[in-house]
Amino acid sequence: MTQAPTPTADTVRRLVRSLLKNGVDDSAGPEVRPAAPGAEPATWLVGTRHVLRLAPDRGAAVRQRRELRLRDLVRPHVPVTVPTSVAHGEWAPGLSYTLDTKVPGGAGGEHDVSALGEADLAGLLTGLREVPARQAETLGVPRTAPRSLEALRRAAERPAARLAEADEFDAARLRQLTQPGAGQLAAQPGTAVLVHHALTGDHLVVSADGRVRGVLGWADTVLGDPAEDIAGLALAVGSPAAVRAATLAGYGARPCLRGLWLARCDALVRLADRLDGKGETPLPLLRVQLRHAWEAILLERVTEFREDDDGADEL
Secondary structure, three states, X not given: OOOOOOOOHHHHHHHHHHHHHOOOOOOOOOOEEEOXXXXXXXXXXXXOOEEEEEOOOHHHHHHHHHHHHHHHHHHHHOOOEOOOEEEEEEEEOOEEEEEEEOOXXXXXXXXXXXXXXXXXXXXXXXXXXXXXXXXXXXXXXXXXXXXXXXXXXHHHHXXXXXXXXXXXOOHHHHHHOOHHHHHHOOOOOOOOEEEOOOOOHHHEXXXXXXXXXXXXXXXXXXXXXXXXXXXXXXXXXXXXXXXHHHHHOXXXXXXXXXXXXXXXXXXXXXXXXXXXXXXXXXXXXXXXXXXXXXXXXXHHHHOOOOOOOOOHHHO
8 A cells, every 4th residue: 555645844835836826815925834733744824814734644535525515514504604615636646635714813722702702602503403414414424323421431430530649630520420310411312413523622713802703623523412512612612601502502401411521521531541641632731621621510500300301491
């Protein structure tokens, strides 16, 4: 099997010059630089107005081509900006690229999300729910089964103890989620929607006034459990803001609390793994995510579930 080439700054400059020669973004010039530390070799800023993303392997190329079509499907349904491709093709045999318009604003970690920003997130969650599932499947968007919260709860027990030993976490807090509680928060049948599945701080574009102006990173979108996006928001912007946005979007107590606990268990596992030398996510970011996920919310203290109720009337 032929090994895929590694894109370099020279590779990017040559590609950009060919695009400029064809009249794409004549004002951007040939200046290129990695979009962020660690983003090289896949993501590059081109001038001040565009971002070039290079698929590093054939699997990523398949996802990128699907993403281009998916963004067109999603765009009419959501109130935030979804990037637009002004040029796309192959930078190497079988490996795709897209030159996207840069969405103005900073990464989610740079600015706090305001009340209006929470309304933007609510509009995003509402819009994702409204995207026709059949059309998304036609584009190749996969369906994924909901994760078992009970299995995740058990998997988080040892990391919680590990973090307690490192003075990073009070392991007793995980006991708030009992086995019966995890069962009550199981995903309900027939609730699958379009799920962005990567609502990280890097993929939320937030302006200085706290508004959410755009959402990036649509390559891993699936049809599945909407609580996964609530969990992503809890890690990115904090549990209270995530739950308020989900509630504004019409989600009841069950999916909100399910998303909260998905985020909490994930944060424990990821930080413990990183302390043990696994993964590359910076420790400061993982600690912020742990703090965000474990922020207290009123909903979990006042909600009681009944078997025939999704908890919506308890909000």
